[in-house]
Amino acid sequence: MLFAMHPRAHILAVAFSTCIAGTSFAQPAQTPAISIAVGVLRVAHSRETISILDIPAGDDFVAGAELGRSDNNTTGKFTNQEFTLKDRKLAEGEDAAEAVRAFAADDIHLIIADLTAAQLLAAADAGKQTSTILFNASAPDDRLREEDCRANVFHTAPTRSMLADGLAEYLVWKQWRRWFLVFGSHPEDTLYADAIRRSAKKFGAKIVAERLYQDTGGGRRSDSGSVQTQRQMPVLTQNVPAYDVLVAADENDVFAGYLPYRTWDARPVAGSGGLKPTSWDATHEQWGAAQLQNRFYRLFKRTMNARDNQAWMAMRMIGEAATRTQSNDSAKLREFLVGPDFSLAAFKGQRLTLRSWNLQVRQPILLGDGRTIVSVSPQEGFLHQTSELDTLGYDKPETKCVLR
Amino acid sequence: MRAALVGLLLGASSLGASVPARATMAYVTNEKGNSISVIDLDKLEVVKTAKVGQRPRGIVVNKEGTQIFICAGDDDTINIIDTKTLQIIGDLPSGPDPELLILSSDGKLVYLSNENDNLVTMIDVNTRKVLGEIPVGVEPEGMALSPDGKILVNTSETTNMAHLIDPQKKEIIANILVDARPRFAQFTSDGSELWVSAEVGGTISVIDPMKHAVKQKIGFAIPGLPKEAIQPVGIRISRDGKTAFAALGPANRVAVIDTATKQVTKYLLVGQRVWQLAFTPDEKYLLSTNGVSNDVSVIDVAGLKVVKSIPVGSFPWGVAVSPQ
Numbered sequence: 001m002l003f004a005m006h007p008r009a010h011i012l013a014v015a016f017s018t019c020i021a022g023t024s025f026a027q028p029a030q031t032p033a034i035s036i037a038v039g040v041l042r043v044a045h046s047r048e049t050i051s052i053l054d055i056p057a058g059d060d061f062v063a064g065a066e067l068g069r070s071d072n073n074t075t076g077k078f079t080n081q082e083f084t085l086k087d088r089k090l091a092e093g094e095d096a097a098e099a100v101r102a103f104a105a106d107d108i109h110l111i112i113a114d115l116t117a118a119q120l121l122a123a124a125d126a127g128k129q130t131s132t133i134l135f136n137a138s139a140p141d142d143r144l145r146e147e148d149c150r151a152n153v154f155h156t157a158p159t160r161s162m163l164a165d166g167l168a169e170y171l172v173w174k175q176w177r178r179w180f181l182v183f184g185s186h187p188e189d190t191l192y193a194d195a196i197r198r199s200a201k202k203f204g205a206k207i208v209a210e211r212l213y214q215d216t217g218g219g220r221r222s223d224s225g226s227v228q229t230q231r232q233m234p235v236l237t238q239n240v241p242a243y244d245v246l247v248a249a250d251e252n253d254v255f256a257g258y259l260p261y262r263t264w265d266a267r268p269v270a271g272s273g274g275l276k277p278t279s280w281d282a283t284h285e286q287w288g289a290a291q292l293q294n295r296f297y298r299l300f301k302r303t304m305n306a307r308d309n310q311a312w313m314a315m316r317m318i319g320e321a322a323t324r325t326q327s328n329d330s331a332k333l334r335e336f337l338v339g340p341d342f343s344l345a346a347f348k349g350q351r352l353t354l355r356s357w358n359l360q361v362r363q364p365i366l367l368g369d370g371r372t373i374v375s376v377s378p379q380e381g382f383l384h385q386t387s388e389l390d391t392l393g394y395d396k397p398e399t400k401c402v403l404r
Numbered sequence: 405m406r407a408a409l410v411g412l413l414l415g416a417s418s419l420g421a422s423v424p425a426r427a428t429m430a431y432v433t434n435e436k437g438n439s440i441s442v443i444d445l446d447k448l449e450v451v452k453t454a455k456v457g458q459r460p461r462g463i464v465v466n467k468e469g470t471q472i473f474i475c476a477g478d479d480d481t482i483n484i485i486d487t488k489t490l491q492i493i494g495d496l497p498s499g500p501d502p503e504l505l506i507l508s509s510d511g512k513l514v515y516l517s518n519e520n521d522n523l524v525t526m527i528d529v530n531t532r533k534v535l536g537e538i539p540v541g542v543e544p545e546g547m548a549l550s551p552d553g554k555i556l557v558n559t560s561e562t563t564n565m566a567h568l569i570d571p572q573k574k575e576i577i578a579n580i581l582v583d584a585r586p587r588f589a590q591f592t593s594d595g596s597e598l599w600v601s602a603e604v605g606g607t608i609s610v611i612d613p614m615k616h617a618v619k620q621k622i623g624f625a626i627p628g629l630p631k632e633a634i635q636p637v638g639i640r641i642s643r644d645g646k647t648a649f650a651a652l653g654p655a656n657r658v659a660v661i662d663t664a665t666k667q668v669t670k671y672l673l674v675g676q677r678v679w680q681l682a683f684t685p686d687e688k689y690l691l692s693t694n695g696v697s698n699d700v701s702v703i704d705v706a707g708l709k710v711v712k713s714i715p716v717g718s719f720p721w722g723v724a725v726s727p728q
Contacts, residue, residue, distance in 0.1 A: 024578050024579065024580045024581075024616040025565075025578065025579040025580075025581075071542045071563075074522055074541055074542045074563060075542065075560075075562075075563040075565070077539075078541065078563070078565060078567070078576070078579035079579070288543070288585075291519060291520065291543055294520055295520070316562075320564075323564070323581065324581070343583075343584055343605065345561070345562065345564075345584040345585040345603075345604035345605075349654075350604070350632035350635075351584055351604045351632060387632070388632075389632075
């Protein structure tokens with residue numbers, strides 16, 4: 001293989017200004033360490049999962065923040081900073097706003113949140129009074145980045161529209177353009193189904209049939225489960241027009257996990273079952289990710305899931321901001337994060353940056369089947385004038401967000 | 405018929421090849437092939453492939469050209485290989501997941517980064533004993549030694565720092581923040597500048613090693629390529645200090661940089677996913693390892709042209725050249 005070199009057309013250098021204020025940290029540290037206090041505010045997730053592998057551990061989510069804290073503190077040894085973490089788990093019916101005020105009373109003004117959309121908004125609005133900034137590391141709701149966006153909330157979790165677009169780009173690349181959409185009966189399923197319909201339209205796929213799966217309760221993983229599902233899933237998926245791929249919207253893990261190998265027609269399954277779009281998976285190892293997986297496993301004796309990773313990203317954002325600004329002041333940290341110098345290395349093959357218009361972290365979407373990562377979107381050929389990552393989810397010209 | 409004949413001839417020549425003692429050789433670690441490819445630099449072709457430990461990446465040759473040291477990351481060890489026989493003749497106790505290593509100027513010590521343990525380890529080559537461990541940032545990787553041997557440098561990928569270490573006292577002198585995911589460090593031959601590449605940040609920081617400060621940053625822009633695809637890793641600087649070369653990862657290019665102005669003067673198209681670079685002893689050629697296209701590009705340094713591509717093993721990563 002010999003490559004021809006084109007003439008001077010390729011020569012383009014970006015020269016930065018000559019005297020960059022380099023930050024240097026002498027050793028050993030003399031003055032007392034600056035403390036950066038971070039709160040984790042979370043709710044329990046259902047243990048009713050289709051696969052036993054997906055039952056959330058007791059330290060689900062907070063373990064990711066804890067690893068991020070450990071990474072930040074290794075750096076902190078050199079920058080004379082110490083990161084602390086206080087974990088608060090909300091019981092059913094407890095007020096998230098009250099928890100934010102309680103954190104503020106303890107002088108904690110940085111919160112990594114695993115909350116529902118409604119709880120997050122209550123927490124964010126309470127946080128305005130206490131100079132608190134929040135990192136939404138769980139809720140995928142687009143409205144939190146659009147009509148209900150908040151100036152004090154950063155989002156490390158990808159949105160439903162980003163996840164659906166990440167999947168759609170791959171399905172279109174595969175030329176699987178005829179989709180059969182099956183969605184669940186929970187409100188989140190309606191939202192995910194909407195995101196999938198939007199992606200189909202955006203990328204030129206066609207939804208040839210739609211079907212609702214009503215959640216009528218019943219035991220998952222029960223003794224006779226396999227017998228029942230083997231009969232239910234073919235019935236659910238029969239008598240539909242010709243399609244290439246079944247796309248399922250089932251955020252509460254009611255049925256999508258049962259679809260692979262059980263559809264009436266022999267077709268692949270994607271979405272909430274089969275090939276899933278996600279920010280992270282225990283099988284992701286490219287771009288140095290194996291190192292993060294190893295560190296996580298060594299500390300917690302389990303694998304890292306998407307929520308853990310999104311919490312880790314939030315803690316690393318706080319770490320980057322605190323290291324670069326030498327501050328623990330939430331306003332200063334926010335200023336750095338929304339500025340041009342912020343980027344995060346998060347084992348996704350490229351730097352992650354922030355969408356300035358709604359404070360969403362731009363990121364590739366992994367597509368995994370639980371055994372390996374099948375592909376990573378954006379797919380080749382899906383172009384964008386500023387960042388190919390902005391082919392995923394609502395883009396700047398469409399945004400309804402006004403930050404305040 | 406003719407094709408078969410050529411095939412036969414090729415087969416015969418590669419079977420009969422032995423490693424001449426005097427020729428200058430380049431050694432390439434094949435990360436997924438668990439092997440090294442040996443390139444005869446007179447012929448510019450692979451003359452032998454030898455099995456080594458699992459996931460070989462960092463590689464150095466001693467100044468006598470008699471031994472090669474290889475970080476076998478998945479075996480948690482450093483293989484010592486005899487350049488005559490290409491057999492593993494011993495191991496150094498590297499600790500977990502060694503990635504990059506360098507030798508002291510007298511060849512008596514190995515300094516290496518332990519990616520999983522946030523440590524820089526110093527090992528005595530003769531006794532094969534660990535002489536010291538220095539705690540550094542998260543995911544230590546790049547290693548460099550100043551020409552006078554007084555400053556040892558390590559870069560930590562998640563902490564985003566270059567750690568300047570006093571190798572005598574085994575203590576950190578300074579920690580310098582650079583851009584995201586610093587992977588490689590290289591001094592100029594006069595020791596006045598330390599160049600550190602940031603793979604995710606997409607820049608090279610030029611550090612004043614005495615003042616402990618970044619004095620300049622070099623960025624890259626290639627028309628038609630997203631900026632995220634430009635990910636600098638390996639750096640080499642000519643002995644006269646005038647020209648630097650930087651491997652740009654998935655941008656599939658090696659940047660040529662004028663060290664006086666810090667301007668990029670040319671981008672050389674090489675193979676895919678270019679990782680590391682090495683000069684031949686006469687600096688006539690620069691070799692680049694191309695991880696995805698499984699080849700080594702040969703760059704004519706005077707002409708600034710890619711003149712040959714040499715197929716090697718699976719996922720070539722590191723490259724080291726024996727002295728003349």
